[in-house]
Amino acid sequence: MQIVSQVREPLVTGGKTYKDITEDICKPVEAKPNKSWLVAVTASIITLAAGGYFMGDMLWNGIGKWGLNKTVQWAWDITNFVWWVGIGHAGTLISAVLLLFRQKWRTSINRAAEAMTIFAVICAALWPVVHMGRPWLGAYWALPLPNTFGSLWVNFNSPLLWDVFAISTYFSVSLVFWFIGLIPDFATIRDRAKTKVSRLVYGMLSFGFDGSAKTWMHYESVSLILAGLSTPLVLSVHTIVSFDFATSVIPGWHTTIFPPYFVAGAIFSGFAMVLTLMLITRYVYNLQHYITLEHIELMNIIITVTGSIVGIAYITEFFIAWYSGVPYEQYAFINRMTGPYWWAYWSMMTCNVISPQLFYIKKIRTNIMMTFILSVIVNIGMWFERFVIIVTSLHRDYLPSSWVYFSPTIHDIMCYVFSFGLFFTLFFMFAKFFPVINMAEVKAVLKDSDSKVYKGRVTIPNNVVPDEDKVLT
Amino acid sequence: MEKNKHFITGVFSDHSVLLSAVKKIREKNIKIHEVFTPYPVHHLEDALGYKRSWMPKAAFLFGITGTTCAILMQVLMLGVDWPMIIGGKPFISIPDFVPVSFEMTVLFAAFGMVGTFFFVRDLKPYKVPRVFDRRSTDDKHIVAIDLVANNEKTQDELTSILQESGAEEVNTRNFTDSDNEASFVKYVVDLFSNGVTSSSRSLS
Structure with missing residues (x-):
């Protein structure tokens, strides 16, 4: 039998029964959309449309609409790409890595975190696609397809191509993992459905799942293997993203610590985004008993750990630049700190290295408002990290005559806004039509997590309780 | 009868x-x-x-299929069909083929295993449980x-x-025979003509 630590707080509070879990999570799905949801969706669709206008204009007229120039050929586009991909790491990390480590607190946050992952990866994939200029021909450049040039194949030695494989595999495997998790919950909604359309639609989405012991046995096995596959996958994705930079010869990029440094940064920003979204969802759907202060505190601890790893990586880069004795490297790093982009560098340092250290104070890491503010600050910091790495390394070319200062145009800004509109529209749609918490998994940990409350609620005839499960009084 | x-x-x-x-x-x-x-x-x-459950075995077999396909694809394309000198490396530079081979392994294993699971447990969108x-x-x-x-x-x-x-x-x-071999079309027709409570496979 399961041994539950006496020190741990219960995972689900408020004396919830299995029935309560079903009710609490299914209600928002079955109810008519409320006002605050309609306002939120309208706002995100307006954002999407406003950004979409500039995105369309950019696609029509070409990427010359962006502020890129001969020296800074990569700026906001790749910054946004890496930023979104980084955010898209938390979901799989929560559901896969924490599953392998048997961290049961993941059960009430994994569904929304995985949804966020998928939407963030969509927003990330947008950038390499639109920055091709003629994305409708992109399949020929990105995929190994036979073509009219005697089948001139794609270059498998290039990290940019590895990225194509990594991101598309990551997206599709995360989608499958997410959907597998949703199937039992769709079955729950199907069996409760009161309208014809919802019974048909959720019935089809549930794939006819009936919760039989044999199906659950294979299901558990499939989930575990998917978690085992996703764990190296999630680490490989940001590793390969960092190769895009690390395999080049640009000072400031040509660094061997990039893979672990990027992965830590990805987990850091991903958890921050999960917190931002979950705190709102928790408030709107009254999920305080499922996403407890314990959950928030644990996520804040992960943010502090990964934030500190990122901080050490920044300092290591400086040390190695000095220690290498290469003047170009040394200049690149001094220029980051004191050059024309000093403001971006110090924003990054403040947001990423200093602010998460506040979570060492228990009062702050268990304070919801502070957590929310810091989670937004962390993501601002992580955007600046990518901007600092990319733009400050590029803007000082080897030839001083090519030195420039990059400024974004309205198209840079609005295309970024477009990705926000896309992300929030998708997330709000998810929050309305899908169960935001994995009911089956939360039910599975309910008894272990809350034995006192549970046993008080359900009367079990004592003669049928197995010996190992008897309550010691 | x-x-x-x-x-x-x-x-x-x-x-x-x-x-x-x-x-x-x-x-x-x-x-x-x-x-x-x-x-x-x-x-x-x-x-x-x-x-x-034998799902791990299915995942393993699909996984090695993915690895094999990925290595064959890269070797045949860059090593045989159109060899090119890239960065002074050999035509078949195995270390460079590792990332794509890994990703394809994961892709094949995940999709193959989930497909097997759906097939074995007869899970499909048009199933009437x-x-x-x-x-x-x-x-x-x-x-x-x-x-x-x-x-x-x-x-x-x-x-x-x-x-x-x-x-x-x-x-x-x-369960009647028609319950045991329910047709999805009949289920949908019943659902929409008689409502949720009285479909061909009543969910009492």
């Missing part, structure tokens, strides 16, 4: 009680048709005497016993065995 399928179902609230009940029922040489639970109950498959008790996806564990397969015991005997082992309720459930 339609041949009906008769089942007797025991309803349980607690998974520990369920586990001990399953063991007790099986000790009395009664065949359990299936157990339906709202969430995965650990060791239930052992109590029911099921063999361990045979629901023994609607509460089995909510808060109750349902033990279904086939009356025909256990014809050496009477229904009353089975009922009392279920009750002794801790079932809160004991119900009977009959």
